[in-house]
């Protein structure tokens with residue numbers, strides 16, 4: 178985006194560009210797994226071509242409530258019209274408020290309760306896209322039809338490692354298997370995004386991978402496709418899963434992510450990608466009743482998506498064994514290996530029965546990868562390829578970043594001004610979805626309340642809310658019923674909410690990587706977005722890294738911020754050395770890294786203009802471990 182207009186215009190443009198809300202947003206909603214009727218007994222992949230099981234059918238599934246009761250956009254925003262938006266704790270009770278986890282949906286179809294082998298069950302698998310009766314129609318309602326691939330044309334890519342498999346240009350060039358190809362088609366993924374072009378062949382070749390690619394660029398599919406395809410290929414093989422205890426399950430793949438909501442989202446995505454492939458995906462995360470997750474696991478699992486805390490619990494109860502894991506993926510890997518999560522990850526990966534690096538395939542993905550974390554992460558990897566997919570070419574940056582100097586005491590009225598102007602520019606009377614990040618849980622509650630009493634329908638998500646409230650808040654935001662979401666960093670990473678037009682950093686984070694992830698909630702999958710940050714003296718330590726990041730992305734850096742940046746450059750630890758890189762570079766190529774083999778990693782390839790230096794120099798503090 179080359180011309181700068183007012184932020185309100187930008188938000189309105191972005192909203193207009195993103196406006197296909199309604200049913201598609203609803204379809205993509207987090208945590209709305211539809212209830213399914215009783216399923217036939219799970220048959221693991223290696224037994225699926227054998228005689229049908231004669232075990233009794235599993236008990237009926239009582240999953241979360243169906244999404245049928247969701248409301249669309251609640252109508253024009255007006256202070257008198259709060260009820261239309263609902264979702265706020267401060268307003269009257271919503272009529273779509275879920276009654277908990279036990280609510281059954283009205284969906285028909287599913288795995289069926291007829292006896293028979295896997296394939297018969299598979300034919301009756303619940304369609305994760307919606308209406309079982311009209312699969313193509315349901316698939317066609319998804320997003321992704323308008324991805325702007327031109328935005329990715331000049332993206333700089335760098336790989337390093339031994340014998341890096343070459344990238345592909347189309348999905349057709351890769352042998353992912355017929356069923357998976359069909360799902361890719363149904364998802365309307367016409368061609369692979371840059372990270373997919375590179376990462377999928379690397380993973381299909383059996384290589385470990387550390388991949389760094391910008392927010393919203395399709396990393397989820399980049400690790401899901403090779404895993405699903407690999408498990409599909411294993412289905413014909415005869416390897417037996419061991420019988421440790423009748424109730425222990427043996428997933429073939431483990432995908433870990435730092436937050437419950439992100440795990441749910443990955444689960445939803447993976448279910449779509451594995452529809453009718455025979456690959457079973459299960460999710461386990463904290464804050465939700467474990468018994469239901471145990472029941473789901475007992476029905477069988479090929480891919481387990483989990484948050485670390487809940488997985489440790491399951492391992493300690495001996496309900497999950499990692500002995501058969503062939504694929505380990507860490508999404509938001511730098512977050513997973515920072516000081517908050519690292520002990521849990523080591524426990525899971527190193528102190529249980531998971532196969533060692535080399536015997537399993539490990540994939541680490543994030544938009545940011547500080548060098549210190551890369552060093553730690555290398556413990557988990559074997560002869561890996563490092564892949565850095567830089568941010569979208571400088572002249573086509575998708576997220577317009579603005580930084581405004583706002584004193585602490587003026588923040589609320591400033592936010593109000595932004596929201597009023599945005600409302601005035603709203604598309605078809607609808608307020609663009611706005612995500613407001615604050616530092617503390619208390620701050621989130623109080624800002625949400627203040628917004629509400631001032632006529633702005635809002636909700637919030639943070640660690641002090643119950644899981645049910647968190648999920649409801651996300652649903653309400655995603656659907657547009659509550660177009661403002663006040664959030665702590667619990668919503669900073671990974672969440673893919675299609676119509677977020679504006680991210681406001683009401684409180685800036687202490688760490689520049691957190692800023693990168695936060696603003697990445699907008700401007701996804703080739704769409705444009707706007708990010709506004711309120712900066713004041715309290716954020717001086719971030720000035721340098723923020724100015725560097727904005728400059729790298731061809732954003733206007735205000736003169737006053739540059740002055741702060743100069744002042745804070747001396748001795749600040751939260752800065753990026755070198756500049757010029759979005760995702761970072763392979764730490765193995767630094768002279769300080771030595772493993773006695775100077776040319777081992779010399780096979781680096783780069784395209785699109787990466788220089789020889791750069792990367793994130795500092796790993797800032799400010800990491801918390803409140804997520805599970």
Ligand SMILES: Nc1ncnc2c1ncn2[C@@H]1O[C@H](COP(=O)(O)OP(=O)(O)OP(=O)(O)O)[C@@H](O)[C@H]1O
Nearest residue numbers: 321366368369370392393394395396397671673702
């Ligand atoms: N090949 C493709 N064609 C079209 N859309 C795609 C393609 N791959 C992914 N997408 C869409 O792009 C959006 C962003 O993908 P995803 O959530 O995987 O991004 P991400 O890189 O993991 O982001 P983050 O760093 O924020 O976690 C999703 O809505 C996804 O469906």
